Amino acid sequence: MSSEQQLELTPVAVEGHGNTVSAWTLVLLVMLGSIVGCVAFCLGNIPWLIVGLAIIAGGCVAGGILKALGFGKLGSRTKTHS
Structure with missing residues (x-):
């Protein structure tokens, strides 16, 4: 590659890349449910698995x-990061 054909790589931030109240609520509850379900499965406790x-x-x-209330990506109540 010659010096005239330099490729410039600049990082590009993705706006609203999952950093919203809606996304974090979903992630935290799914993680909590997964932990409860996995422990219950290992112990053979069906009621807690269902929980x-x-x-x-x-x-x-x-x-x-x-998300429907505006706390998702590009929602009306989501703060933009500059």
Whole structure:
């Protein structure tokens, strides 16, 4: 490659890359439900396994509701980072 054909690599920030209230709520609840479900599975405790699955489902619902309320990517209540 000659000196005239230098390729310039500059990092580009992705705006709103999952750093929202909606996304973090979803992630935290799914992680909590996964931990509860995995421990319950290892112990053979079916009722707690169902609780873990319910927490995961609740996290999905909560994330969707928060996104609809404007706390998701490009939402009306999401703060922009400059």
